[in-house]
Amino acid sequence: MKKTLQYLISLAIAAALLWFVFKDIDLNTLWEKIKLADYRWVALSAVLALVAHWSRAYRWVLMLEPMGYKPSVFRTTLAVLVGYGANLVFPRAGEVARCGTLNKLEDIPFEKSFGAVIAERLIDVMVLLFLIFINFILEFDRLKEVFFNFFGEKFKNPMLLGIYALVGVTILIVGYLLIKKNQQKIMQLPLYQKISSFIVGLASGFLSVKNLKNPSAFIFHTILIWCMYFIMTYVLCFALPETANLSPLAALTIFVMGSxxxxxPTQGGIGSYHFLVGSIVVLYGLSEQDGITLATFLHAMQGMVFVAVFGIIAFILTLILPKKVQEKTIS
Incomplete structure (x- = not known):
């Protein structure tokens, strides 16, 4: 019931954002411009997307090596593609789907691969925060007004922030004391033992980063993944005549806001992507109509078509391929 409610809320948010974004847009004009796009650039972007997904899979393999697992990069890439496809249906389900797929294909324990995924997601968040910082520095004159208008409201009432902080700290302290007092009883519960075992597996996957056998390759693929993501976005801008002359800095802003x-928390970024990208490109001289057209085109290609096509093909292949039993290379 809880998951159903979360799903419905996610759909509602996406629908509300889509209505807000498209309420003043001429959809016939938008569709005509998308039909006239140069799809050679789309094909090139699709190839770059595959390179990015392969690189992400290779990086995942590097993270599994310290735990004694060496899955096929091809099969790991299939798992990554299935995960992205799952995100189109259920937000945040991709990580679970890709780890479940890798378990099916390569017999790698779910909690081990999931721990590694959590670690790589945290690394990707740090990369994104770095890109946001760089983007804001390079495009400060354009972005400062948007930034302060959005965040300024959050800091107008310091007393309210202080109350929130005090309540949060109080809850943490009371919770800690209750757990400490009943620690022995809690540890004897079967549920606790299952959760504890699962957490140990997660920690093993998460800590695999510090035990990487080839850290330079890990860094290289992290950079390659994000470079491919950026170039994919920039290349797609060339497909529409109205956006073909956008600068690399404009593409960086679009890429960051799109990320x-x-x-x-919406299915495949539906609504949220259109709102953020469509709003920000107006700063680069595009009309609202052209901005929403670009946002729709980018999301349709990158967030829907590529993901859906690659995900379906990958899923079909996972049904055909036999399961490979892993033999750990280290204890």
Whole structure:
């Protein structure tokens, strides 16, 4: 019931954002411009997307090596693609789907691969925060007004922030004392033992980062993944005549805002991506109509078509391929 409610709320948020974004847009004009796009650039962007997904899979393999597992990069890439496809249906389900797929294909324990995924997601968040910082520095004159208008309201009442902080700290202290007092009883519960075992597996996957056998390759693939993501976005801008002359800095802003939009709790970033990208490109001289057209085109290609097509093909292949039993290379 809880998951159903979360799903419905996510759909409602996406629907509300889509209505807000498209309420003043001429959809016929938007569709005509998308039909006239140069789809050679789309094909190139699709190839770059595959490179990015392969690189992400290779990086995942590097993170599993310290735990004694060496899965096929091809099969790991299939798992990554299935995970992205799952995100189109259920927000945040991709990580679970890709780890479950890797378990099916390579017999790698779910909690081990999931721990590694959590670690790589945290690393990706740090990369995104770095890109946001760089983008804000390079485009300060354009972005400062948007930034302060959005965040300024959050800091107008310091007393309210202080109350929130005090309540949060109080809850943490009371919770800690209750757990400490009943620690022995809690540890004997079967549920606690299952959760504890699962957490140990997660920690093993998460800590695999510090035991990487090839840290330079890990860094290289992290950079390659994000470079491919950026170039994919920039290349797609060339497909529409109205956006073909956008600068690399404009593409960086679009890419950063789009990444934030895709991270929002909606199916595949639907609505949130359109709102953020469509709003920000107006700063680069585009009309609202052209801005929403670009946002729709980018999201349709990157967030929907590529993910859906690659995800379906990958899922079909996972049904055909036999399961490979892993033999740990280290204890």
């Amino acid at each position: 934030i939009g895709m991270a929002a």
